[in-house]
Amino acid sequence: xxHKVLIPIGPYHPLQDEPEFFRLYVEGExxxxxxxxxxxxxxxxxxxxxxxxxxxxxxxxxxxxxxCSTSHPFAYVNAMEDLAKIEVxxxxxxxxxxIAEMERIHSHLLxxxxxxxxxxYNTVWMWAWRYREPILDMFEMITGNRNHYAMMKIGGVRRxxxxxxxxxxxxxxxxxxxxxxxxxxAVMDDPVIKARLKGIGxxxxxxxxxxAVVGPTARASGINIDVRKDDPYGAYDKVSWNVIVEEDxxxxxxxxxxxxxxxxxxxxxxxxxxxxxxxxxxxxxxDIPSGEGIxxxxxxxxxxxxxxxxxxxxxxxxHKIRAPSxxxxxxxxxxxxxxxLSDAAITLAAVDPCxxxxxxLIVLDKHxxxxxxxxxxxxxxxxxxxxxxxxxxxxxS
Amino acid sequence: xxxxxKALTKSLWVFHLCIGGSCNNCDIEILDLLTPRYDVERFGIxxxxxxxxxxxxxxxxxxxxxxxxxxxxxxxxxxxxxVVVAVGSCALGRGIFKDSYNTPxxxxxxxxxxxxxxxxxxKPEAIIAGIVKLIKKVRGV
Amino acid sequence: MEIIxxxxxKLKDRVSDWHRHNQRRIYFTVNKKxxxxxxxxxxxxxxxxxxTASGIDTPLGLEILYHFSLDKSGQIISVRxxxxxxxxxxxxxxAVISExxxxxxxxxxxxxxxxxxxxxxxxxxxxxxxxxxxxxxLRHEHES
Numbered sequence: 001x002x003h004k005v006l007i008p009i010g011p012y013h014p015l016q017d018e019p020e021f022f023r024l025y026v027e028g029e030x031x032x033x034x035x036x037x038x039x040x041x042x043x044x045x046x047x048x049x050x051x052x053x054x055x056x057x058x059x060x061x062x063x064x065x066x067x068c069s070t071s072h073p074f075a076y077v078n079a080m081e082d083l084a085k086i087e088v089x090x091x092x093x094x095x096x097x098x099i100a101e102m103e104r105i106h107s108h109l110l111x112x113x114x115x116x117x118x119x120x121y122n123t124v125w126m127w128a129w130r131y132r133e134p135i136l137d138m139f140e141m142i143t144g145n146r147n148h149y150a151m152m153k154i155g156g157v158r159r160x161x162x163x164x165x166x167x168x169x170x171x172x173x174x175x176x177x178x179x180x181x182x183x184x185x186a187v188m189d190d191p192v193i194k195a196r197l198k199g200i201g202x203x204x205x206x207x208x209x210x211x212a213v214v215g216p217t218a219r220a221s222g223i224n225i226d227v228r229k230d231d232p233y234g235a236y237d238k239v240s241w242n243v244i245v246e247e248d249x250x251x252x253x254x255x256x257x258x259x260x261x262x263x264x265x266x267x268x269x270x271x272x273x274x275x276x277x278x279x280x281x282x283x284x285x286x287d288i289p290s291g292e293g294i295x296x297x298x299x300x301x302x303x304x305x306x307x308x309x310x311x312x313x314x315x316x317x318x319h320k321i322r323a324p325s326x327x328x329x330x331x332x333x334x335x336x337x338x339x340x341l342s343d344a345a346i347t348l349a350a351v352d353p354c355x356x357x358x359x360x361l362i363v364l365d366k367h368x369x370x371x372x373x374x375x376x377x378x379x380x381x382x383x384x385x386x387x388x389x390x391x392x393x394x395x396x397s
Numbered sequence: 398x399x400x401x402x403k404a405l406t407k408s409l410w411v412f413h414l415c416i417g418g419s420c421n422n423c424d425i426e427i428l429d430l431l432t433p434r435y436d437v438e439r440f441g442i443x444x445x446x447x448x449x450x451x452x453x454x455x456x457x458x459x460x461x462x463x464x465x466x467x468x469x470x471x472x473x474x475x476x477x478x479x480v481v482v483a484v485g486s487c488a489l490g491r492g493i494f495k496d497s498y499n500t501p502x503x504x505x506x507x508x509x510x511x512x513x514x515x516x517x518x519x520k521p522e523a524i525i526a527g528i529v530k531l532i533k534k535v536r537g538v
Numbered sequence: 539m540e541i542i543x544x545x546x547x548k549l550k551d552r553v554s555d556w557h558r559h560n561q562r563r564i565y566f567t568v569n570k571k572x573x574x575x576x577x578x579x580x581x582x583x584x585x586x587x588x589x590t591a592s593g594i595d596t597p598l599g600l601e602i603l604y605h606f607s608l609d610k611s612g613q614i615i616s617v618r619x620x621x622x623x624x625x626x627x628x629x630x631x632x633a634v635i636s637e638x639x640x641x642x643x644x645x646x647x648x649x650x651x652x653x654x655x656x657x658x659x660x661x662x663x664x665x666x667x668x669x670x671x672x673x674x675x676l677r678h679e680h681e682s
Contacts, residue, residue, distance in 0.1 A: 042461060042664040044497040046649075047675050051496060063493050066422025066518065082563060110425070113432075129432035147422045147518055212588045212638035224609075225587070231562055231612030294563055294605065294614050296589070307592045307605065318676075320592035320603075322642075330641055462669065498675050499665070 049319040071299030073152035083293025092156040097234040107300035120383030156282030197252035201347035215302020221249035227298040239271040408441030412451035422518040423457035423485035459487035593646040631657035
């Protein structure tokens with residue numbers, strides 16, 4: 001007789017913009033169904049946006065998400081510039097690109113660390129976050145804050161990058177490169193990580209198309225989409241770089257995509273620093289005409305989409321925001337079903353939502369509704385599996 | 398001075414709760430405290446997975462409608478004496494989301510808060526400074 | 539062949555009001571009864587990626603913009619449809635075509651009160667359960 005057990009994961013889980021609560025239905029070890037509930041972090045930003053004037057909205061959308069806190073303002077200013085047909089000074093485009101790529105580095109390192117934590121490599125967590133700190137220092141040097149940089153502005157950027165800062169930034173990137181090499185080696189050559197991540201949580205190409213996923217999640221499933229290439233914004237068409245695509249669709253592929261993207265980001269920043277022209281950084285926009293505009297950017301997690309409609313006043317009539325995880329998280333429904341419980345933590349984390357959900361998992365018996373397992377046990381389960389595999393493969397731990 | 402409360406400052410076990418309406422940045426800065434540069438675990442400060450073992454309830458985010466009852470229940474489940482710490486502008490006074498339809502009230506109208514750490518997000522140094530102030534106050538030095 | 543020609547060929551007189559904001563932003567209007575057919579052609583036949591949908595409360599009625607993205611050329615094609623009856627707004631659900639439409643329709647249902655006919659799982663996505671019925675956050679008070 002099959003005995004279905006319900007495992008709620010969540011509930012208030014501060015994923016970037018879309019909090020979520022997973023109800024996992026398991027039969028023995030196997031996940032048979034999953035139900036995703038979101039809305040715990042709903043703040044009504046789309047409605048709030050209608051009560052702010054166009055410049056204030058930049059700060060509001062920055063606070064949608066702490067990790068991609070430049071992607072949302074970037075998409076928003078792109079939408080406004082599309083609406084009002086504004087020409088942005090070239091130097092501003094380069095500065096925007098540099099900030100966006102620095103953010104991608106810090107976001108991917110953050111994910112890498114947490115993924116390492118979930119499968120029982122706490123060392124990876126500590127190393128990844130250690131190498132993330134210098135990037136945050138660079139943010140502080142350039143913008144004045146470690147997070148929430150407030151660099152974007154309709155028609156330009158708020159602050160310039162000083163000449164004396166450029167050499168420090170270049171030095172930081174040089175120091176980062178060996179660390180990325182180390183991570184690449186650690187992931188690609190480690191038999192245990194391969195055994196843990198290969199063939200787990202697969203999202204096939206067709207499923208990826210059906211669920212319309214974006215970003216690294218789609219690129220790991222063999223779909224070659226990247227807004228930076230497809231619809232270039234900022235200075236992405238002025239530098240040379242590659243879109244990283246993997247075919248397998250499993251978690252290993254998603255990890256590889258993110259690690260290889262770190263190299264591309266470092267290269268993009270270096271090229272931007274070299275090619276950045278001197279000049280104005282702001283177009284001094286005065287009025288916003290009526291009309292509608294669409295802006296989208298490639299956030300670290302995928303396409304971030306903003307639609308703004310103006311009626312000629314100084315506030316938006318409608319501001320629609322679609323964050324990348326909105327599409328990606330929904331696809332967990334196919335990626336996690338069929339896998340085992342010990343793989344659930346890493347599968348749900350592979351689309352790069354946030355860690356806090358998995359810190360508060362609770363396993364409930366469906367019939368008695370009694371708590372039989374809490375969140376950390378699920379991570380422990382995942383970590384124990386790694387230990388077992390280490391013994392089988394014969395690695396020293 | 399409450400002896401139990403004084404003893405509890407030796408090694409703070411922290412339950413971290415994001416009550417919704419946060420951008421996640423405060424949560425990241427809190428995790429940052431555990432990583433090599435700041436490493437507060439040296440001083441016995443540890444994140445734990447259950448409120449029933451916690452000395453400190455650390456709250457981030459502006460209270461959302463859906464999360465409010467859960468926050469209240471968690472506070473009731475916390476062993477007393479314990480302290481409640483609010484981190485970030487949102488937890489202090491809802492921050493930029495003050496006028497939203499989904500953030501009904503500031504946190505300290507729902508549960509009592511002992512320590513407020515402002516900032517959007519507060520830097521890790523600021524959070525450490527806040528915790529030090531709290532420990533000093535509890536110990537009465 | 540350019541995507542606009544393909545759309546015009548496949549959908550003929552079902553589409554109207556072409557508006558080209560610039561090379562990469564294209565808007566057109568369809569009648570609300572044709573929306574499922576149009577979406578199927580765009581999503582399945584022409585292989586466009588569904589980005590999102592924006593529901594807007596306007597004085598003329600509830601407007602929905604379905605944004606599709608053609609990633610090969612970076613174009614965003616927005617399909618506009620207007621539901622004039624604000625008292626009892628209804629439109630065919632697109633969730634039967636693909637799961638990608640499921641969440642955004644649930645969101646529009648709770649935020650604007652648009653009923654999606656045939657949606658498999660029309661329940662609240664973001665708002666709390668105790669949020670009052672018949673109150674839609676994104677509706678505006680338009681003067682009649």
